[in-house]
Amino acid sequence: xxxxxxxxRPASSFSAAEREAVYHAIMTRRDxxxxxxxxxxxxxxxxxxxxxxxxxxxxxxxxxxxFILVKSAEVRARVRDAFAKANEEAAQMFTRERQEKYRxxxxxxxxxxxxxxxxxxxxSRSGSVVLGRTHNPRMDSxxxxxxxxxxxxxxxxEGVGIGWVSIFREGDLKEILGIPDHIEVVAWLCAGFVDRxxxxxxxxxxxxxxxxxxxxxxxxxxxxxxxx
Amino acid sequence: xxxxxxxxRPASSFSAAEREAVYHAIMTRRDxxxxxxxxxxxxxxxxxxxxxxxxxxxxxxxxxxxFILVKSAEVRARVRDAFAKANEEAAQMFTRERQEKYRxxxxxxxxxxxxxxxxxxxxSRSGSVVLGRTHNPRMDSxxxxxxxxxxxxxxxxEGVGIGWVSIFREGDLKEILGIPDHIEVVAWLCAGFVDRxxxxxxxxxxxxxxxxxxxxxxxxxxxxxxxx
Numbered sequence: 001x002x003x004x005x006x007x008x009r010p011a012s013s014f015s016a017a018e019r020e021a022v023y024h025a026i027m028t029r030r031d032x033x034x035x036x037x038x039x040x041x042x043x044x045x046x047x048x049x050x051x052x053x054x055x056x057x058x059x060x061x062x063x064x065x066x067f068i069l070v071k072s073a074e075v076r077a078r079v080r081d082a083f084a085k086a087n088e089e090a091a092q093m094f095t096r097e098r099q100e101k102y103r104x105x106x107x108x109x110x111x112x113x114x115x116x117x118x119x120x121x122x123x124s125r126s127g128s129v130v131l132g133r134t135h136n137p138r139m140d141s142x143x144x145x146x147x148x149x150x151x152x153x154x155x156x157x158e159g160v161g162i163g164w165v166s167i168f169r170e171g172d173l174k175e176i177l178g179i180p181d182h183i184e185v186v187a188w189l190c191a192g193f194v195d196r197x198x199x200x201x202x203x204x205x206x207x208x209x210x211x212x213x214x215x216x217x218x219x220x221x222x223x224x225x226x227x228x
Numbered sequence: 229x230x231x232x233x234x235x236x237r238p239a240s241s242f243s244a245a246e247r248e249a250v251y252h253a254i255m256t257r258r259d260x261x262x263x264x265x266x267x268x269x270x271x272x273x274x275x276x277x278x279x280x281x282x283x284x285x286x287x288x289x290x291x292x293x294x295f296i297l298v299k300s301a302e303v304r305a306r307v308r309d310a311f312a313k314a315n316e317e318a319a320q321m322f323t324r325e326r327q328e329k330y331r332x333x334x335x336x337x338x339x340x341x342x343x344x345x346x347x348x349x350x351x352s353r354s355g356s357v358v359l360g361r362t363h364n365p366r367m368d369s370x371x372x373x374x375x376x377x378x379x380x381x382x383x384x385x386e387g388v389g390i391g392w393v394s395i396f397r398e399g400d401l402k403e404i405l406g407i408p409d410h411i412e413v414v415a416w417l418c419a420g421f422v423d424r425x426x427x428x429x430x431x432x433x434x435x436x437x438x439x440x441x442x443x444x445x446x447x448x449x450x451x452x453x454x455x456x
Contacts, residue, residue, distance in 0.1 A: 007433040008263070011256070011425040014249065014385045021246035022253045022385040026280045026378050028239070035236070047442075052254045054442045056377070059394060061431040063440050068447045075449050090362040102359065120451075126437060131330065132394045134318040138369070139394050142414070145370045149284070149377040150254050157242045157250040166287060166360045166367050178451040186370070197239040203289040205235040209354060212291050214275075214282045219296045221303050223348075223406040 025156045031202065032161030033106045036113040036192035040071070045158055046115070049191075052154035053119075058143035060131035064123065065144045065186075068177055070116035075176065079188065080110040082172035083165060090167050105206060108165045113190035118177055119148055121184040144186045151189070161194035253384045259430065260389030261334045264341040264420035268299070273386055274343070277419075280382035281347075286371035288359035292351065293372045293414075296405055298344035303404065307416065308338040310400035311393060318395050333434060336393040341418035346405055347376055349412040372414045379417070389422035 014022070050067055058064060070076055087107065094102050110116060121144040123137075133139040152162045165188045173185050204210050219225050242250070278295055286292060298304055315335065322330050338344060349372040351365075361367040380390045393416045401413050432438050447453050 007426050008424050009427045011422055013387050018249035019385040021249035025250045027283050031285050055255050057259050061429055061437040066445050070449055072449045086363050093357045129321045135314050136394050142373045145373040146377045149374045157247040159241050166364050196236050198235050199237045201289050209289040217294050221298050221300045
């Protein structure tokens with residue numbers, strides 16, 4: 001073990017330009033379904049994205065994630081079929097008026113994107129009692145979601161688009177990918193180079209739902225308190 | 229509704245320096261418990277952090293989050309007491325050997341950090357049937373976690389440290405903050421300026437658990453497949 005005092009270092013501050021770059025990644029990140037270019041992603045770039053994911057915060061430093069990289073077109077076609085089945089079920093849950101709109105939306109690019117990344121969470125990664133998970137059993141999958149978001153922002157900076165597809169029966173993905181029962185599937189990510197992106201979230205552009213005013217979502221010192 | 233084609237724009241690429249800034253935020257972000265400076269955070273800075281959070285991806289663009297900003301020292305003291313109670317319960321869950329180590333760790337800076345941010349998820353935000361949540365009811369809280377991670381990375385770029393405290397009985401936080409039953413508490417974040425940070429995750433520095441080799445967490449085309 002290192003002497004602890006050695007490990008606390010001056011936190012290098014960010015220049016205005018560096019700060020701007022971080023905000024630029026955050027504000028221009030999109031959920032991509034249609035803009036993927038077919039070029040495959042170089043291995044070293046993929047490793048940089050996964051390294052970013054691996055540096056996410058994790059409860060008790062358990063690092064519960066795994067990453068299944070799916071280049072196989074055959075496997076991705078099966079995943080797309082699993083989506084299509086679930087998406088038909090999903091469409092039928094909406095009211096008739098909304099259903100037509102729903103069916104008009106393209107919600108995934110599983111086959112078009114050259115790489116699929118299935119991100120999973122292993123709740124057993126560091127034993128049954130985990131520091132920080134004792135009172136919230138979902139903290140391990142929260143950590144895994146932080147890994148996804150790190151990867152997504154790094155991808156934006158690399159010119160790579162990411163689309164998170166969530167319309168699956170989890171069992172279908174587990175069967176296709178041979179994922180053990182005790183592992184949770186957190187995300188299927190479509191990944192590929194992009195040179196064009198929507199300038200607003202696609203669901204806003206297409207009139208599905210609009211951005212809420214941030215002010216209305218902020219309270220002070222207690223729920224519902226809008227003034228201090 | 230805007231003409232859709234107008235909304236797809238060339239995706240401005242990042243310079244090497246900008247890309248580096250994004251990775252720098254990701255790699256040097258820490259879960260902060262002890263390095264908070266007492267200076268209060270300017271309102272415009274806090275709004276930039278919340279704007280970053282508000283630009284997270286959200287399932288069906290539902291934006292299920294709320295942010296309760298807690299400056300009140302009295303409220304934070306009550307939150308700290310709720311932590312202390314839960315943390316004593318937590319300590320007793322560990323084996324005797326591990327318990328001593330557990331008790332030696334400082335796991336929160338609720339009172340020291342000048343701002344607490346309680347991040348919540350409202351599952352009812354956009355009706356009961358939500359695009360993308362139809363087959364995974366946890367997608368709304370996943371979206372909220374993405375908002376936390378955006379905020380965390382923006383904070384790093386602003387010289388602000390964030391600590392995510394998860395050792396609470398959710399009911400205690402709800403009572404203290406008056407949060408309605410149907411709202412999920414996703415995170416309590418401690419926020420304050422920092423000028424020193426650990427150069428590795430604190431739990432690694434203190435010997436609780438070490439970083440896993442990334443290579444061991446990556447599979448190809450299916451679970452457990454280590455070669456393509």
